[in-house]
Amino acid sequence: xxxxxxxxxxxxxxxxxxxxxxxxxxxxxxxxxxxxxxxxxxxxxxxxxxxxxxxxxxxxxxxxxxxxxxxxxxxxxxxxxxxxxxxxxxxxxxxxxxxxxxxxxxxxxxxxxxxxxxxxxxxxxxxxxxxxxxxxxxxxxxxxxxxxxxxxxxxxxxxxxxxxxxxxxxxxxxxxxxxxxxxxxxxxxxxxxxxxxxxxxxxxxxxxxxxxxxxxxxxxxxxxxxxxxxxxxxxxxxxxxxxxxxxxxxxxxxxxxxxxxxxxxxxxxxxxxxxxxxxxxxxxxxxxxxxxxxxxxxxxxxxxxxxxxxxxxxxxxxxxxxxxxxxxxxxxxxxxxxxxxxxxxxxxxxxxxxxxxxxxxxxxxxxxxxxxxxxxxxxxxxxxxxxxxxxxxxxxxxxxxxxxxxxxxxxxxxxxxxxxxxxxxxxxxxxxxxxxxxxxxxxxxxxxxxxxxxxxxxxxxxxxxxxxxxxxxxxxx
Amino acid sequence: xxxxxxxxxxxxxxxxxxxxxxxxxxxxxxxxxxxxxxxxxxxxxxxxxxxxxxxxxxxxxxxxxxxxxxxxxxxxxxxxxxxxxxxxxxxxxxxxxxxxxxxxxxxxxxxxxxxxxxxxxxxxxxxxxxxxxxxxxxxxxxxxxxxxxxxxxxxxxxxxxxxxxxxxxxxxxxxxxxxxxxxxxxxxxxxxxxxxxxxxxxxxxxxxxxxxxxxxxxxxxxxxxxxxxxxxxxxxxxxxxxxxxxxxxxxxxx
Numbered sequence: 001x002x003x004x005x006x007x008x009x010x011x012x013x014x015x016x017x018x019x020x021x022x023x024x025x026x027x028x029x030x031x032x033x034x035x036x037x038x039x040x041x042x043x044x045x046x047x048x049x050x051x052x053x054x055x056x057x058x059x060x061x062x063x064x065x066x067x068x069x070x071x072x073x074x075x076x077x078x079x080x081x082x083x084x085x086x087x088x089x090x091x092x093x094x095x096x097x098x099x100x101x102x103x104x105x106x107x108x109x110x111x112x113x114x115x116x117x118x119x120x121x122x123x124x125x126x127x128x129x130x131x132x133x134x135x136x137x138x139x140x141x142x143x144x145x146x147x148x149x150x151x152x153x154x155x156x157x158x159x160x161x162x163x164x165x166x167x168x169x170x171x172x173x174x175x176x177x178x179x180x181x182x183x184x185x186x187x188x189x190x191x192x193x194x195x196x197x198x199x200x201x202x203x204x205x206x207x208x209x210x211x212x213x214x215x216x217x218x219x220x221x222x223x224x225x226x227x228x229x230x231x232x233x234x235x236x237x238x239x240x241x242x243x244x245x246x247x248x249x250x251x252x253x254x255x256x257x258x259x260x261x262x263x264x265x266x267x268x269x270x271x272x273x274x275x276x277x278x279x280x281x282x283x284x285x286x287x288x289x290x291x292x293x294x295x296x297x298x299x300x301x302x303x304x305x306x307x308x309x310x311x312x313x314x315x316x317x318x319x320x321x322x323x324x325x326x327x328x329x330x331x332x333x334x335x336x337x338x339x340x341x342x343x344x345x346x347x348x349x350x351x352x353x354x355x356x357x358x359x360x361x362x363x364x365x366x367x368x369x370x371x372x373x374x375x376x377x378x379x380x381x382x383x384x385x386x387x388x389x390x391x392x393x394x395x396x397x398x399x400x401x402x403x404x405x406x407x408x409x410x411x412x413x414x415x416x417x418x419x420x421x422x423x424x425x426x427x428x429x430x431x432x433x434x435x436x437x438x439x440x441x442x443x444x445x446x447x448x449x450x451x452x453x454x455x456x457x458x459x460x461x462x463x464x465x466x467x468x469x470x471x472x473x474x475x476x477x
Numbered sequence: 478x479x480x481x482x483x484x485x486x487x488x489x490x491x492x493x494x495x496x497x498x499x500x501x502x503x504x505x506x507x508x509x510x511x512x513x514x515x516x517x518x519x520x521x522x523x524x525x526x527x528x529x530x531x532x533x534x535x536x537x538x539x540x541x542x543x544x545x546x547x548x549x550x551x552x553x554x555x556x557x558x559x560x561x562x563x564x565x566x567x568x569x570x571x572x573x574x575x576x577x578x579x580x581x582x583x584x585x586x587x588x589x590x591x592x593x594x595x596x597x598x599x600x601x602x603x604x605x606x607x608x609x610x611x612x613x614x615x616x617x618x619x620x621x622x623x624x625x626x627x628x629x630x631x632x633x634x635x636x637x638x639x640x641x642x643x644x645x646x647x648x649x650x651x652x653x654x655x656x657x658x659x660x661x662x663x664x665x666x667x668x669x670x671x672x673x674x675x676x677x678x679x680x681x682x683x684x685x686x687x688x689x690x691x692x693x694x695x696x697x698x699x700x701x702x703x704x705x706x707x708x709x710x711x712x713x714x715x716x717x718x719x720x721x722x723x724x725x726x727x728x729x730x731x
């Protein structure tokens with residue numbers, strides 16, 4: 001379709017300024033033609049081609065047309081209206097405020113400044129959360145790159161451009177029997193190169209590329225123009241970021257290189273796990289991956305190269321199912337003289353919950369009241385009191401077999417225990433809370449809302465209320 | 478226009494009524510029955526009577542292979558390879574009036590309406606009852622139907638499972654396994670072929686009845702699974718003295 005003049009009316013919308021004239025589509029500011037006020041600013045995306053032209057590049061628009069209409073939440077532009085694909089293709093959506101990650105990067109390049117590690121962690125965490133919200137809706141973005149990530153002034157990230165995305169509930173229009181690579185060469189994940197579409201961990205790889213780029217100003221695998229060039233990432237490790245920028249902490253490199261693992265199973269199993277690490281850097285378990293500054297050896301690469309030669313397309317299960325299998329499990333441990341039976345029962349319950357789910361992550365939490373520690377906000381995590389409680393949590397977890405599970409320990413301060421637990425679960429995409437049922441509390445329920453009941457009512461996820469196991473109590477007798 | 482597409486009812490009145498009631502809640506404006514009204518189940522006469530009433534009210538009703546199996550001449554012709562359906566053919570025959578059997582015998586094989594071609598089995602040779610069970614057979618059916626440029630959709634039954642085939646960016650058809658209850662955009666500039674599953678005898682391990690809704694205005698196709706009293710349907714099969722296997726099949730959906 002030709003460029004529309006400002007002032008034109010189209011299907012009830014008044015066209016304003018053209019904000020972007022890309023190779024595929026024009027983007028205009030729009031208002032309602034009948035002067036109704038919209039609840040938010042709107043833009044209209046109009047493809048250059050129509051479906052009637054039979055052109056290949058209209059397929060991307062058709063995919064976005066399909067997917068944007070069903071996505072929900074703050075991490076995608078709100079959908080307003082769509083025109084008929086054949087006769088009048090357009091999409092009207094929210095004009096989200098903010099800067100793209102590309103603009104943020106460009107600004108730093110211009111001013112010759114490094115992005116602070118804490119800023120990178122904050123942005124990375126926001127992007128990972130946005131990706132997780134998409135995955136929960138059975139959608140993989142598959143074209144995450146700095147130009148498609150918008151950072152909203154309030155801190156959350158909004159993902160743009162769903163032209164290469166894949167919604168597991170809809171036929172994938174971009175798939176074909178030959179399984180070609182579909183994506184942007186610099187950010188595309190190894191499995192996408194061999195035609196796998198629909199693995200949420202492909203988005204985690206792309207986030208890894210962006211974090212690498214943000215930290216070092218370089219692309220980990222360059223910007224290859226050929227399929228052979230893209231296949232390199234099937235076996236090759238990039239130069240460790242700490243070699244390019246000495247002040248990067250080991251934990252940061254650990255996180256980035258874990259995202260960039262050639263094999264999807266070695267990456268973070270879900271974007272929520274990635275967000276968790278970026279939010280709690282002090283809890284990241286640094287391995288060789290984070291420490292190395294020399295590159296990977298020739299022989300390791302050769303072995304991987306041989307393995308990668310056989311890599312081929314395999315279908316992926318539903319994204320929401322995949323991420324449900326690797327939940328973040330939170331256990332709330334009471335610290336005021338809990339009975340041994342309580343601690344034992346909580347441990348048994350956590351062990352059962354994790355046992356079924358290799359890759360699940362465990363967050364061990366306790367809530368103390370603020371007047372127990374008399375320090376300021378800024379250094380509270382370092383007080384001896386916190387250390388003492390953290391040691392208590394670690395001791396509690398000692399008997400659990402946590403080899404296959406990343407585990408972290410958190411001491412929260414709040415006067416409202418239930419509220420602190422619920423807020424923590426919300427903020428960290430926790431899938432399951434395990435806590436004591438406080439048997440006496442259940443009887444009290446008639447008169448006051450007890451902590452477990454309040455958590456069960458308000459939590460955004462499943463709550464397991466553990467009762468002290470009877471056999472153990474009998475053992476004590 | 479919202480079409481409710483139902484196929485392979487197989488004398489299961491419980492399942493048929495449940496699907497029709499469900500379709501009503503979904504705003505169905507026209508009903509299409511894509512064949513195999515009879516065999517296997519306990520209520521052939523009632524199902525035929527119900528479909529005759531639907532037809533008088535404007536529904537499309539097509540003929541399937543089982544409408545032939547229960548005719549006098551089929552039963553009297555010795556069959557060297559008897560199918561499962563022939564086990565209930567004589568009993569079903571006896572339950573139906575001659576007028577009902579005649580009505581079944583002269584039902585049309587296909588119907589074309591609103592860019593859709595409706596057929597019990599495969600559109601390339603409807604009377605040969607070929608299965609549309611993979612990309613290749615789906616392609617044969619779709620290509621034959623789309624020889625008429627008006628046709629963009631082929632909907633059929635016969636295979637007792639729900640699947641959708643579409644063209645991606647390549648040349649070959651791609652198979653898609655739909656999720657029940659999700660409205661799938663199936664825009665008209667592409668060609669689509671779907672098997673809508675079986676109302677009266679699911680075989681995928683889930684006893685819920687299958688049917689589909691197609692909205693020709695918004696171009697969206699929704700596959701549905703409907704819970705119904707399958708235990709009562711199985712009980713009726715036993716009470717009618719039909720082979721135990723057909724009762725168990727309704728209970729397990731296998």
